[in-house]
Amino acid sequence: MLDELREAGTEVRVELADLADAGQLARALPEDLAGVFHLAGVLEDALVATLDDGLLHRALAGKAAGAWNLHTLTADLPVEHFVLFSSLAGLFGSPGQGAYAAANTFLDGLAEHRAALGLPAQSIDWGTWSGTGLAVAAGGVERLAARGLPPLSPEVALDLLEESLGSGRRHLVAAAFDWAAFGRAGLGPDLARMLEGQVSADRPAAGAERGAVKKAALAATGAAARLDVLRRFLLEQVGAVLGQTPESLDTSAPLQELGFDSLMAMELRTRLETGLDLRLSATVVYTFPTVEALADGLTQRITAERPAAPDPAAVHNMAAVLDTAAAQDLAGDEDAGDEPGVPGELAALDEHELAALLAEELDLKGGRHD
Ligand SMILES: NC(=O)c1ccc[n+]([C@@H]2O[C@H](COP(=O)([O-])OP(=O)(O)OC[C@H]3O[C@@H](n4cnc5c(N)ncnc54)[C@H](OP(=O)(O)O)[C@@H]3O)[C@@H](O)[C@H]2O)c1
Incomplete structure (x- = not known):
């Protein structure tokens, strides 16, 4: 590329410097600098739980500290452009890229800061590029x-880039979107608000009410219905993580064969923990490697967490006690027949409803004795 520029008549000079080192950078900068295009950056992907100082420092060094050094060292120079190559990872967030996202968000903030000082500034939040660059090198494009x-x-x-430079705007997004797939991948509440009207909300947001699916599963009557609730939820979530429709997924295929990597496994675990209000092991996706296996495992776990089903003999005896108690209530209060759980309705309750009623009744009776 440098040769092409030279052949086209451009004078090209290359200086090497670590942008995070202000001294090195100061020595490398020419006095007649006309503009800055800041492209330095590294990917340091890691889950927040495994982010350490060294990793965070590497992610911020060239990109964020480098941008700040360029800003301070050129503040008195008459630069026409000060263009920062930022990323959508900062604006939207990106699983496993907390450090990289922070570095990019710093660039967006720096553009605002420079503009407030009356200095030229532009931050461009790029989507991915094909063919070359750090996203291709990291294998994240697909x-x-x-x-x-x-x-x-x-x-x-x-x-x-040309359009951005001509726009005069200080903060832009330059990216391609497939909005249907983007919506299917699930948006957190902030992103859903940011893109309201742009992305159809035909799928529940990732930030849906915590434990909502566990409640739905526990409310389902019978093991098969519970398993079905779990299976449908899992298909939605696995599809969202993969960016595929739930209908297209093979429930008996290993998730790794469907394209899961370790970051996706962690994302799925977080989604499951939210929907089910459970703490799950980091290896849950490896212990139960298919949708079917996960649905089975999670159904068992949820079922095991329910209040213990009462002994049928004890229920029988207590039902008789309740019959008597309700009959006594009826005898003393003509309106009591409107209450749930009068003798005629007991037969329609399943064992859990009966247990709940039993607990409620015992509590009530206990209260009356106090
Ligand atoms: N490619 C994409 O899809 C994409 C998407 C969104 C945003 N961006 C942003 O666009 C910019 C360019 O991306 P790219 O794909 O061209 O990346 P790239 O090929 O990895 O190039 C990044 C360059 O930054 C240099 N660098 C890193 N730390 C430095 C430091 N402390 N001092 C000096 N140089 C340093 C690297 O030098 P060494 O090789 O010597 O390490 C490398 O030449 C990046 O800021 C990236 O975040 C790219």
């Missing part, structure tokens, strides 16, 4: 495309 972020070809990216 996964992001499946989640609704298809890559930009270098030609389109250059067109967008």
Whole structure:
């Protein structure tokens, strides 16, 4: 590329410097600098739980500290452009990229800060690029495309760069979207608000009420119905993580064969913990490697967490006690026949409803004796 520029008559000089080192950078910067395009950055993907100082430092060094050094060292120079190559990971968040996202968000903030000081500034939140670059090197392009972020070809990216420079805006997004796949991948509440009207909310947001699915499963009558609630929930979540429709998934295929990697496994675990209000082991997706196996395992876990089913003989005896108590209540209060659980209705209750009623009755009776 440098040769092409030289052949086109451009004078090219290359200086090497660590941008995070202000001294090195100061020595490398020419006095007649006309503009800055800041592209330095590294990916340091890790789950928040495993982010350490070293990793965070590497992610922030070239990109964030480098941007700050460029800002301070050029503040008195008459630069025409100060263009920061930021990423959608900062604006939208990106699983496993907390450090990288922070570094990019810093660039977006720096553009605002410079603009407030009357200095030229532009931060461009790029989607992925095909062909070359850090996303290709990290092997993340296909996964992001499946989640609704298809890559930009270098030609389109250059067109967008030109358009961005001409726009005079200080903060832009330059990315391609497949909104249907993007919506299917599940949006957290903040993103859903940000993209309201753009992305159809035909799937529940990832931030849906905690424990809602556990409640639905426990309310289902019988083991088969409970398993069905869990299976449907799992298909939704696995589909969202993979950026595929639930209908297209093979419930007996190992998740790794469907394209799961370790970050996706952690994302799925987080989604399951939210929907089911459970703490799950980090290896749950490996212990139960298919949708079917997971549905079975989670059904058993939820069933085991329910209040213990009462002994049928004890229920029988207590039902008789309740019959008597209710009959006594009826005898003393003509309106009592409207209460749930009068003798004629007992037969219609399943064992859990009966147990709940029993507990309620015992509590009530106990209260009366106090
Ligand atoms: N590619 C994408 O899909 C994509 C998407 C969104 C945003 N972006 C952003 O666009 C920019 C360019 O991306 P790219 O794909 O071209 O990345 P790339 O090929 O990995 O190039 C990044 C460059 O930054 C340099 N660098 C890192 N730390 C540095 C430091 N402390 N001092 C000086 N140089 C440093 C690296 O130098 P060494 O090789 O010597 O380490 C490398 O040449 C990045 O900021 C990236 O975050 C890219």
